[in-house]
Amino acid sequence: MAKQKTIITCAVTGAIHTPTMSDNLPITHNEIAEQAIAAAEAGASILHLHTRDQVDGRPSVAPNDYSGILSRVKQSTNAVLNITTGGAPTMRIEERIQAALHFSPEMCSLNMGSMNFAFHALADRYDTWKYDWEREYIAGSEANIFRNTFADIKQAATALAGHDIKFEHECYDVGHLYNLKHCMEIGLFKAPVFLQFVFGVLGGIGAEVENLIFMKRTADRLFGTDYRWSVLGAGAAQMPLATTASQMGGNVRVGLEDSLFISRGQLATSNAQQVTKIRRIIEDLGCEVATPDEARDMLDLKGGDKVAF
Numbered sequence: 001m002a003k004q005k006t007i008i009t010c011a012v013t014g015a016i017h018t019p020t021m022s023d024n025l026p027i028t029h030n031e032i033a034e035q036a037i038a039a040a041e042a043g044a045s046i047l048h049l050h051t052r053d054q055v056d057g058r059p060s061v062a063p064n065d066y067s068g069i070l071s072r073v074k075q076s077t078n079a080v081l082n083i084t085t086g087g088a089p090t091m092r093i094e095e096r097i098q099a100a101l102h103f104s105p106e107m108c109s110l111n112m113g114s115m116n117f118a119f120h121a122l123a124d125r126y127d128t129w130k131y132d133w134e135r136e137y138i139a140g141s142e143a144n145i146f147r148n149t150f151a152d153i154k155q156a157a158t159a160l161a162g163h164d165i166k167f168e169h170e171c172y173d174v175g176h177l178y179n180l181k182h183c184m185e186i187g188l189f190k191a192p193v194f195l196q197f198v199f200g201v202l203g204g205i206g207a208e209v210e211n212l213i214f215m216k217r218t219a220d221r222l223f224g225t226d227y228r229w230s231v232l233g234a235g236a237a238q239m240p241l242a243t244t245a246s247q248m249g250g251n252v253r254v255g256l257e258d259s260l261f262i263s264r265g266q267l268a269t270s271n272a273q274q275v276t277k278i279r280r281i282i283e284d285l286g287c288e289v290a291t292p293d294e295a296r297d298m299l300d301l302k303g304g305d306k307v308a309f
């Protein structure tokens with residue numbers, strides 16, 4: 001049997017890292033679009049997109065802050081565009097789903113449980129900040145509850161039901177797999193689902209290979225063979241866990257949303273640099289990377305011609 005190809009998702013900017021942390025983190029709409037296009041050219045078939053306020057780079061989920069990015073990336077690449085509904089851990093579900101409702105993308109993320117979502121330790125690493133909002137945003141994450149109740153998940157699934165969007169179900173701990181199973185049992189989602197196992201967020205499961213095996217085994221038990229999966233490791237775990245996942249037959253996610261680094265202590269120069277690195281590892285180890293159209297087939301997506309941008 002032919003070996004499954006590996007889908008590389010690139011999460012381009014996110015809502016956790018802030019402008020002070022790296023000059024290479026894309027902040028303006030122009031930078032986000034340019035880095036997204038370069039990541040696709042390097043081999044990412046899915047681009048997981050957040051956006052930011054044009055003036056001070058704070059996380060935004062406003063459709064206005066997406067429209068230029070989406071149209072430009074769509075014109076320049078064949079990549080699958082995946083719009084976050086996670087937004088930032090401080091935002092509520094009503095605002096977080098607005099962009100997906102407005103643009104009806106092929107994919108959007110959906111976070112499968114409420115949790116602490118903390119990155120306050122990063123605040124001690126910087127003496128000066130590029131923008132006023134950054135320090136409090138980072139330090140304040142010690143008190144974050146990233147709210148994704150069953151009611152929130154139902155609200156998102158129901159509101160988006162008519163759009164034929166494939167969800168990237170973000171599962172930060174083993175309980176989130178059971179949450180998804182419950183939501184499938186009450187008819188919110190149909191197989192085959194696409195799971196993004198998230199490791200190493202403070203508040204979620206740790207970034208260890210044993211945990212990856214445990215998450216995969218639990219998913220096998222709950223969903224049988226009728227699901228697809230991918231792995232993201234936060235911070236230093238990014239490349240090691242992506243490598244392991246690709247060898248286990250899974251798909252991978254990289255990008256500056258999840259780690260600012262290319263190797264220990266060395267900031268990545270761009271998203272494309274991370275995509276190039278994981279692509280080289282995947283190919284060196286004997287696997288092949290999926291093109292956007294192959295990813296569309298593997299995930300049964302509606303197609304780039306059925307979006308509203």
Ligand code: KMH
Nearest residue numbers: 014084085086087109110
């Ligand atoms: N920042 C990642 C750990 C989302 O956009 O829905 C999780 C994430 C959430 O990608």
Ligand code: ZN
Nearest residue numbers: 014084086257
């Ligand atoms: Zn995200």
